[in-house]
Amino acid sequence: MIDKFKAKFVEESMDNVHDLEEALFLLEKDMNNKELIERIFRAMHSLKGGGAMFGFNHLSEFTHHLETIFDWVRGNKLAVSTDLISLTFSAIDHINHLLKTGDLTNDEEIADQKAFIQRVQAFLTLTDSPAQKAGMTSVEASGAEAAIATKTYLISFIPQPELLQNGTNPLYLMDDIHALGQAVSIAYTHKVPSLDLIDNTSNYCIWQILVNTAESVNEIKDVFIFVEDECELHVDQIAETNIIGKPEINVLIEKALQHNLLLTPDDFKSGDWNKVQTKEPEEKKKVVVKEHKISSIRVTSHKIDELVTLVSELVTIQAQLSLYAENHDDPVIGALTENIQKLSRQLRENAFDISLIPLQSELMRFQRLVRDLSKEQNKDIDFVIEGGDLELDKNIIENLTDPLLHILRNSIDHGIELPEERIAKGKSPKGTILFKAFHSGANVIVEISDDGKGMDTEYIRQKAISKGIIEADAVLNEKEILELLFVSGFSTRDTVSDVSGRGVGMDVVRRKIANIRGEVTIESQVGKGTLISIRLPLTLSIIDGLLVKVADNQYVIPISSIDKIYALDPAQIKQSFNNVVIIDKEQVPFIDLRKVFNEPQHQTDIVQMVMVKSEDKKSGVIVDNVVGEYQTVVKPLGRYLKKQEIISGASIMGDGTISMVIDTSRLLQSRKNIKVTG
Incomplete structure (x- = not known):
């Protein structure tokens, strides 16, 4: 059971780390934002408390020191700086490691953590305390701190019956409150049933605590941070001084227990304590427990x-x-x-x-990549995100991450110039990389653009000639030259760097994106920048398709890629030149699937042509018969069929036969030279 709770803690902690990292990125842009500082502190506090509760002792120890730093920050004892943010980012990497491995057992790793903690502690020596800044001696400062006024609070802690089921021991919470100052706890046990009816996994008690402390309300609430969704919590200041232990207060507590009624702030109004009377149960102001509704659940x-x-x-x-x-x-x-x-x-x-998850779940690592690499290369880059809340199939996002990381590395390494270069070109010294995601029909478009130096198509052409990819006299337009970047082994970088230039690049990007039925294109302008667009399906496993027949076999064409369907006279096809036919006064290239699949030609009264589109390409696809719309479950191809150029998967039909799913993007790209082998 404890392993189950540990796994749940790790999963929830990863959410905390994600929130911590997101807040840190925002804080870097607004270093005086108190809400972000508080958000970071609370994330640290959660990691520390949860680590101690579930046996992640090294994690708890490490985050304790980070929490102290940000406690100083929120108390105006320490200013946020770029160095502090960089240190915290490094600390996040270490926290991730501790969450994956648990407590450290390797002596070298333990020594590394101790060294890291010393780096963290060093930040606390970089500034003096407010008292020292005021010119006080250490004795005066100590006296001043001792004179800090304390206040008395009434805490009403009303847990739900399910509180114990997440591993929480409410008595530990009472201990934490008592550690904040002088306190007295009141346990209401009137809801505890007889012994034979007790469920040992349920909580039946309600607690109220009077505490006199110099800590703030937020500090008190932080004690209950792990159970805030499993309880109702009220923290009310009831006195400016310490009233715990006064006879009048003891009488109030006794009457509350006698009548099983919770105390309220009104019971502690200033005046003659002896005049405070406990009302009858039906007249007393009751604390109403709000109905708890779970808005979301965590599923593996x-x-x-x-x-x-x-x-x-x-x-x-x-x-x-x-x-x-x-x-x-x-x-x-x-x-x-x-x-x-x-x-x-x-x-x-x-x-x-x-199964859809927001892109934002993966964007944090992209932000981190841009931040770290730009600093490493002495470049100033602003990473802007639009459409991060857009949702995609989790399997698509998993397969999309590596290509996006590679594209971003190229933008940082090849695209954005050094600040002095940008200034010389009349640009802002800070470069911009824009990540943009949006819906386009049944697809999602992801664009990564930069305002860097762009791509010199003539330079790319010469590189391709020198590598023997194209002939010296080849005539290519700008788009065709940029397509050369997707040829295996092509690179414009003469020297190998840690970031790019190893000859393994955009060809791998295109291949991985094609594996999730996506398409990628490049646009670039010298001196202006580069735009890389990725078109993706919304999901992978089931699509709405058009079932067509070619010879004795059936194929599925995704509905999302179909423009129109035409019935043509066979004479139009026979009279066509270079597989181009005139439709609606427009020249349209076409592909005959009988030729593609090496089927013998046959005579027919009507030629059925399905017009398909991919990016800016459009082509007719000649089939024998259009059967109709079909809801298709796409199954992956086996290893013997993976080399097929235009087949992306297969579907089991209602009669048990197999239909191949056609990848229209690859079909149009390879129109001039299609080879299909069995």
């Missing part, structure tokens, strides 16, 4: 994958049922089939919504 990713897989299987079975209904004239079966089809589509959409 493998459960979501399993759900999507099951939904995919349901869609396949539903297709079998639809086929059966078509072949049997039974109105009852037909009606049931129609209802199941509607429900399966709704279930599919809900399952996909669950």
